[in-house]
Amino acid sequence: MRNMVDNLVIVESPAKAKTIGKYLGKDFLVKSSFGHIRDLSKKDYGIDLNNQYQPQYIISPDKKKIVAELKKLAKEAKTVWLASDEDREGEAIAWHLAEVLKLPADKTRRIVFHEITKNAILGAIDNPRSVNQNLVNAQQARRVLDRLVGFELSPVLWKKVKPSLSAGRVQSVAVRLLVDREREILKFVSKESFRVSGFFSFNDKKGKPAHLKSELNQRFSSLEEARAFIDFCKTADFLVSGIETKPSTKSPAPPFTTSTLQQEASRKFSFSVSQTMTLAQHLYEAGHITYMRTDSVNLSDLALNTASKEITEEFGKEYAKRRLFKTKVKGAQEAHEAIRPSYMNKREAGANANEKKLYSLIWKRAIASQMSAARLEKTTINISISNRTERFLSSGEVLLFDGFLKVYMEGSDEEKEGNGNGLLPPVTKDQKLDIDNIEALQRFTHYPPRFTEASLVKKMEEMGIGRPSTYAPTISTIQNREYVVKEDRPGITRELKGIVLSDGKITSINKSEKSGYEKSKLFPTDIGMVVNDFLVEHFSNIMDFNFTASVEKDFDSIADGELVWHSMIHKFYIPFHKKVDNTQKNSQRSSGERELGKHPETGETIIVRIGRYGPMAQIGEKGEDSKPRFARLQKGQLIETITLEEALKLFNLPRSLGEYEDTELIVGMGRFGPDIRHKGSFYSLKKDLDDPMTITADRAKELILQKREADLKKIIKTFDNDPDLMVLNGRYGPYISYQKSNFRIPKNTDPAALSYEECKDLIEKAPKPKKKK
């Protein structure tokens, strides 16, 4: 048995516990609580509405074991150090620990540190305090408010829209951002203009021919205007009227926070936010990086010093520059450092290719943040046109000193357009220029971009909605609820009108551009839109983008001891609950129903709406002797935008493709999208490849044969005496399939060698399936 240890330190994360344990030595035992240990009970909201909103806490089931262990250790220890994070949630964790472990005040110390360095931790031990009850109360208010909002709003949706839906302070506003943006895009009308580019030639001082590319400082709104201008150019003189050089500098971005890491990993590697977090978690647990859920851009002195040393050694003294960054984010709590390598001189780490990529990104960003600014020189050449006020401009940028750009350049969400980089040819002032050609080309304004997971996180962070620990889960939730889908969508190729002046003649040119291609973008669904509109109509205060900011102000007042937390909740809850009640009783069911028009032949009304199984179109109504007909909407079609013609087409399904193997082949829209039905089996069409409206019988047969072959490959073993039992190969390896249920095979078992009896035995002994939808 181990000797009792005098000092028990409790932190939130086990990886942190390990590191701190090393710094504190053998008089201290460092353990972790694995985050919160208690939460509100789910019964009756877990809140006593008649008694000042008293929270009803229960130990979370998955924390029972750790709580029992901590209880025992706390009893044995002389002093218990509560070292959870220094923010609202961390303070609450410390308080819950003190309550649950029944810690007497005289043997309990609350300590905090923002960085995991020996000095910071020893300093914290020297400066203990007690639990700050005001801050705890601010957290309780936050928790109770979120529970009340979520658990009162969601049931309204179950009744008025669809079961199992959800609403909440954070997720509903996230969806609203997407719906609002989608509507902006839907009503967007792109404007055309004509951009004029001039290509000139001249002989430089040595008489060598050189070329200069430039752009007119004005666009024309029609091809006619552009043509008139270019026509004028035929006889005009072009002269370099000015050369302007301006020095400029570019400074590095701050080191990563959770949100900026997610954005960069998305831009540079196309990682989803949850993928980024999983990789970062691994790097953290392996000791390669600091904590990955943070809103701070701060670096410890130790990190600053080692970064400076690394930069000086690697690139030279002139590349190092100590920089301190300040957060600009609303409501940042800054309990940790920025995300950085644990050891700044370690250039590579990670167990696989993706971890290595992410680590390298973190290293570059952290190192770059401590490097000198890049120095540039930007040159603009002005080209005047005789008797015209317009000018052609040509610009170039020369890098004088690369500075931080030597290691890292931040990505951008905006697509870049045009020239403006690189060296310019050696023109001199008053140089006369000859026309190579002058071209006018149609341009179209583009609608605002749809959100990616990462750009949505960025927006949420800017608005102070959600926390580093919840960005990824929130993004998952709104997709799981099917408020939003992440998809690629093909764009269109657009023909561009244009003319070109060359050799004194103007001719038409044909060019085209790809437009509107969307890669891994978030699209709101019909359900998302209907739920959003319902909530905006009935609960405009919760859906207001400033709701979180305004309650955060109240939480701050509670933390400062200026506001009693349950009074704040009461003031919110009374009118809110009244609205909930009123909406439950009086509001209409909401299905997003929209009338598209009448059937061209029968005159029946055609509507689209959300039905029990999702968005659908309906012809006619239920009457004494009339039965309505139904059809599912296809992927990418929205209730809000579908046309009568498109809706009518949906009723062409299911359709017959003739006979195959003496049985009819039918293509239709099934629960999982378009499919082929044949002999009681279903064969999914390949998305983006097959169109149910046009698919041929030959292609259908091909799909059937492919599926049959794939199924055959899945079979490892069958048994003649019992066709229900099979050993199959699945996504997670071999498994046993029996009467539509699946069973695991223990590791180190050869699936092909299993006998019938062994299989039956495994089925018998299998643990009962857990409840799942």
Next chain:
DNA sequence: CAGTGAGCGAGCTTCCGCTTGACTT
């Protein structure tokens, strides 16, 4: 899991923020 588009009515769903694994078919 492969239809259907409403209905007996029981029993369930749901929030946000802290943390990690466990484990899927």
